[in-house]
Amino acid sequence: MSQLTPTALALTGFIAWTLALLIVMEANRTRLVIAGKVAANGFTPDNANLSPFMQRLARAHANCIESLPIFGGLMLVALLTGRSAVTDPLAYAFLAARVVQSSIHLASLSAAAVSARFTAFAVQMVIGVVWVVGLLMSAGS
Template identity: 75%
Template sequence: MAVSLQALLGFIAWTLFLLVLMEAIRSWLVLTGAVPANGFSPDNAKLSPFMQRLARAHANCVEGLPIFGGLMLLAVVAGRAAVTDPLAWVLLGARVLQSLIHLASTSPAAVTARFTAFAVQMAIAVYWVVGLWQA
């Protein structure tokens, strides 16, 4: 399997992990009677700050997957994985780091670090677009 596809699988797995974690916690809250089954909003607004950050971290992954994952998939399908393979793991690492920082804190330093991790992903994506665009 191409490195880009491995990283794409990792991106999908990380997104799924965040979703499973959120739903496991939500299930616990329902089973313990802390929240009724119909008491959840998509952004976890009525829940703890951690749960709100978890919802946003998951949403960030879902929002980024079509762009970052699409570029990796496009490269492999087009036979141009040499463009995305060298930085595919870096992109995944930056995505996981962004999520972990998001889960940990919303302090000014954490927000700056989280944005830096996202900026790395954006720079890689722009680099990939240029590389894939070239003949």
């Protein structure tokens, strides 16, 4: 049985984190429907008619969905081409930055929190650029 590379584990973790955010959101929505506080068809995609936490949860989940094709795509390219050596060194750092970004988003919208959240996102962007360059440079080998 082969072991998963750090890239495969980070990609799985990214997908699992996105799914966990969705489960929390849907569990809260289900609770609101059962309690009769919101009709089953009364939800907006951004949870604008719900609590500030639910609005932040919707955005944190959407951020993951928006980033998955880019960062997940890079990890998938590395895995499919046998070049996970390019993405492995920063795979766990990427996943940690993603979880930190979402967690800060869930916790607060204060100026300090937004700055910290952007820092976590900037880390992901730098990692993505490193991966793109590394994958393109290794294309000839």
